[in-house]
Amino acid sequence: MSKGITSKNEDYSQWYNDIVMKADLAEHSSVKGCMVIKPYGYSIWEKIQAVLDKKFKDTGHSNAYFPLFIPKSYFSKEASHVEGFATECAVVTHYRLKNDGNGNIIVDETAKLEEELIVRPTSETIIWNTYRGWIQSYRDLPLLINQWANVVRWEMRTRLFLRTTEFLWQEGHTAHATAQEAVEETEKMLDVYADFAETWMAMPVVKGVKTPNERFAGALDTYCIEALMQDGKALQAGTSHFLGQNFAKAFDVKFTNKEGKIEHVWASSWGVSTRLMGALIMAHSDDAGLVLPPKLAPIQVVIVPIHKNEEDLKNISSFVDELTAKLKSLGVSVKYDDREAQRPGFKFAEYELKGVPIRLAIGGRDMENGTVELARRDTREKQTVAQEGLDIFIVQLLDEIQANIYNKALQFRDEHTTEANSYDELKELLDGKAGFVSAHWDGTPETEQKIKEETKATIRCIPLNNKQEDGVCIYSGKPSKQRVLFARAY
Amino acid sequence: MSKGITSKNEDYSQWYNDIVMKADLAEHSSVKGCMVIKPYGYSIWEKIQAVLDKKFKDTGHSNAYFPLFIPKSYFSKEASHVEGFATECAVVTHYRLKNDGNGNIIVDETAKLEEELIVRPTSETIIWNTYRGWIQSYRDLPLLINQWANVVRWEMRTRLFLRTTEFLWQEGHTAHATAQEAVEETEKMLDVYADFAETWMAMPVVKGVKTPNERFAGALDTYCIEALMQDGKALQAGTSHFLGQNFAKAFDVKFTNKEGKIEHVWASSWGVSTRLMGALIMAHSDDAGLVLPPKLAPIQVVIVPIHKNEEDLKNISSFVDELTAKLKSLGVSVKYDDREAQRPGFKFAEYELKGVPIRLAIGGRDMENGTVELARRDTREKQTVAQEGLDIFIVQLLDEIQANIYNKALQFRDEHTTEANSYDELKELLDGKAGFVSAHWDGTPETEQKIKEETKATIRCIPLNNKQEDGVCIYSGKPSKQRVLFARAY
The missing domain is CATH 3.40.50.800 (Anticodon-binding domain)
Incomplete structure (x- = not known):
């Protein structure tokens, strides 16, 4: 058979599309921005699901299911959340179609919803609105729940698996009696994701914390795992958020603690999606097609x-x-x-x-x-x-192949992680597809934003257990205590 | 603990709700008509899923995933389908919200979709639109695909698990080279459902065919499994449809057969949903709570x-x-x-x-x-x-309990299946919560409709392998060759 795969050195983006299409993984649907996951692609997703689901259960979580629709007003309840999610979304306004008498099917204007419903882009709001009824006492905590679901975020430019209007994912939503427990949960789930990426996907990842600019809308801290693709671009493969008491306050979820005092509940949420399929494809494949661990x-x-x-x-x-x-x-x-x-x-x-x-x-x-x-x-x-x-x-x-694929990806990442000590050096490295660039940053959102605008690179993360090192910000020249990881990203 | 379960003899409907709520299976969400499936309820659904999924795979099917949204125009392509499904549905008309400047989140009228999207009530249309690209030759057939998904059918009156606006289900969609193969598939999957209901749910079912009035919108034949609940009402637990070439014609899906001739493809579809949870609860439980096989x-x-x-x-x-x-x-x-x-x-x-x-x-x-x-x-x-x-x-x-629960339900059903030989007898039996009533019917939709209006009972099915027996229709007195099963139903 003629494979007709574009060489990845020639056009990485086309190479990716060719692999997805020709290996029968997915295709664009006739609905703008939505994909069809084909049987072979879905069978890989099922393996991913099965492994993750077991890991979630082994760490004490249960699955549940919450509504697809979220009342519009819920998004207004958590101030930063609404900015992040309610802007580009699918809005349900009516609940009936009718025949106009000439054989055309039209929207029945008499069936207009009093309050519009949003197709969930993420479920913090509807879930925390539900938790209010489930949590009264410290005895009800921790509440460790996961949901496998479809979500919708309206996207103008889509790429199969990497960015689609509808995608499949899991979202963990946990409730705790103390901030410390919630942070521990957030970190534990990051470890679960990292272990999955490395041991199962054979894809080395950097565990880190996002800068405030890159945080999840409504989180106090966003942890992430970042992987490096073969074209030198980074890919955020999973995130775990410490939400503080933000959603508990927005949805009035309180509990009586052991001392009999009433407090707001502490929260985490964490998720990975069908985007992992994109990462899996790009991490290992070659011009002959897909390479699977x-x-x-x-x-x-x-x-x-x-x-x-x-x-x-x-x-x-x-x-x-x-x-x-x-x-x-x-x-x-x-x-x-x-x-x-x-x-x-x-x-x-x-x-x-x-x-x-x-x-x-x-x-x-x-x-x-x-x-x-x-x-x-x-x-x-x-x-x-x-x-x-x-x-x-x-x-x-099979074990040897699994290890070899991982080691190859690790070697690639090591070879594509470079320190830059000046802004010119950063720019040069980025243009040379050097991968992760480790550099000093003054810690301000303004500098981060300027660098992003000028280079299209973002701070992927501040690696956990980062080495402390005195230096000066490559952009502003202000003092810095540690390097952060820059990269252009998917 | 005080259980606070209403006795089922006192108020069956309240008893059901009490069990669902107090056994922590599900609850109404704040979104009208949508439910939250709680962890314990979801863990039962996961067992149902796992068993069915294995049965589907053992019979040669693969899972895939198709878009949540269906363009409005797709529903018009299959004439009877649109009447059945496009009337009560969730309609997405916009893709953006915005802040109105006074802190209110409102729909952005500049972000109106050119064509409205319907949240899938069932996926024949979007799937057959996709199959057009997948099927060219007899070598591409049969195509045996299943999807686990959420679907939405706008419901005014809802009951947890039994009838909700959003529910979870699986929908099989298969494509075949001949009518015979498609019918065989339809019947095979009915057998899979019946075996699941009886062997796993410990719930005896009648396999049968629906009358034209009760057919799936777009099907040539709808097969079903019907179960009897403890209050004498029937529950349709699963359906399997022979769709003929209706969707292939509507979406122009053709193939070259072995003789080199071009033909339209033959289809089946089949599904069960979280409604099975309702059946499972009602089939076996008692005043002390849930009874699970x-x-x-x-x-x-x-x-x-x-x-x-x-x-x-x-x-x-x-x-x-x-x-x-x-x-x-x-x-x-x-x-x-x-x-x-x-x-x-x-x-x-x-x-x-x-x-x-x-x-x-x-x-x-x-x-x-x-x-x-x-x-x-x-x-x-x-x-x-x-x-x-x-x-x-x-x-x-455990085996003995499984068998005992099944036998109890079977005995109940046998005791609640009665022959009626006059219309008065039918009405009397229905009012006495007699369960299934087997009676002669003249085969016309008009008679069926009249009986439904007057007694609220429907023909649940014409049982497969029905005994042929000369008689007269209990309503019209016209000749009849076989009895059909009447019941009031969920």
Whole structure:
């Protein structure tokens, strides 16, 4: 099959789109800004969901479901929240259509809502309005809840997975008796996200804190994990917010503490979305297509028979059945592609495009020799491997591939994290697609804003456990105690 | 704890609401018609989802995700579909809010959509519009796709789980090369639903076909499973539709068949929703609270220590740890409730309310005797059971409880399915809450409509494999070849 993937060195953005489309991950829908997640793409999202959901439950959280619609007035209750979210959103104003008598379907103007409903862009407001009824005493705390849902933020310029009007995500919303507990929760969930990104997605991340400019609307502190893509741009892969008592005050959620005093509740919220799919694609893939870390690959091993006749195929299939059973019992997902209508070369290209970590090709000669031909997707190397002990070999190789993909991404990030000691140096590095640039900043929103306007780079984060170092701000020359990470970002 | 549940004989509807609220399953949200599914309720829905999802995958289906919004014009493309779904729906007309300068958040009239978007009430239109790009040849068929999603149908009168403006569901949408294959799929998925209802929900169902009046808007045939609730009303628990070529024609989805001829594609769609939660509650519960079939209970066994001192508690806990490990390895979910703040009696009432199938109470005397006190939720019987071999005893008992709950519901349904041979008899039976009434009908929509207006009963279905029997319509006296099932319904 002709893959028709643009080279990433030629046009990274087109390369990304080609991979998403040709690997059957997603496509633009006819509804502006909304995507269709295709079965193969969705099966990767399901793996992401399953792993995260287990991690949330293992850390004591339960899932629940809150309404899609939020009354307009709720957004006004938390002052900074409304600026951040209520501007670009889908507004429901009517609840009925009718036939105008000429066969046209029109909005029924007699069915106008008294108060408009907003399709949730995030659920803090509706959830905290609900928590008021659930929390009375310290005994009701902590309340540790997560929701898997669709959300809508109206976007003018969209990119599949990275920025779409509707997207899928999870949003954790927790309530605590003390500020300290809420901060601990915020940090714990950041660790959960970081571990997921590194261990499962094979994608190294920097854990950090956002500057006030980049905070979530309504948060006292926003923690994030930042990853580096192959084009030197950063991608925020997950955020965890310490909300203080802002939403509790806005929605009047109080509790009686152990001493019998009434206080407002402390809050956190945290989320990751289908944007992770974009990160996963960009972190590892190449000009031959998607490269998936084995732990998130819906198909880990594909087997293609190369037979001259029915007899060959029968022998091969019988060996494959046995191997498949062994691999499945070891938790490996296997696909045997014995379609007759396609040639082996077509299949090879297809699974390469789809990022299947290991491909086995087995012919009549292999059966005589007791071997298989094994191709790794990550290195694109082929080797001949004995059929004897193949199942164990594959399990170990999957681990090796997972580690290799991670190490490659880590090496890339290390090579693309540079210190800049002057503003010119920063600009030069950014223009050279140098990735993360570590530089001194005077800590003011004004300087940050100027740098953003002039270079299109933002402060991705102040890394946690940052080294303290005396220096001067590259922009203002004012004193600074630590470096922060700049980058252009998705 | 005081349960405060209305007796179901006194007020069935209030009893239902009490159970939903007090067992912490769901509550009304502040958004009219929308519910909040609480963690305990959602954990039951998650079990339902997991089982169904596996069944869908085992029958060859993949999950995907399509947009929440559907352009208004799409509904006009399938003539009967628009009448059925586009009337009561949430209409998005704008995509921005703004501050009016006086601190009020108002709709930005400059951000009006050219074409209104409808929040999906069901996704045939958007999905078939997408399938046009996915299907060219018979090689692309069958296309077997399912979506887990939220949908919105504007409802004036709502009841938690049973009828809400927003609800959660799955919708399967399949495409086939022939009518026969599409019908086979429709019937196969009905069997999947029936098996789920009976084997997992312990709820007997009648499989049948809807009359034309009750068909899904746009279907050639609607198959359904109908269950009987304890108040003698029927509940449609799932539907599977043979859509013919209606949507393929409306959205111009054609394929080249094996003979090289171009044809329209054949379709099915099928769905179940959070309504199943309502059915599950009403099928089995009693005045003490929820009764859950073990296979869908988030907690299958709860253990309550009854200790006089720390020494007692230590012994009991050590035994419980061991038992819990054994039960978990056998796939049984166990909760050990050693909260100090609540008394055993309070805990007993709470787990009874929440429908936990088996409750163990263990005191110091039990530890001396090597016994536990075991209470079954379904029969509310207590017995003393030996600690030796308790894990195996419990596994067997869970099966027995599952079977008992099913048999009880089956017996109820059998006792509440009656033949009527005159219209008076039908009316009398309906008023006496007799459940399903099997009667002859002349096959005309007019008669069906008259009976519905006069008795509030509908034809629930024409049972599959119905016995052929000569008779006369109870309403018109015209000849009839078979009986159909009448009932008042949710």
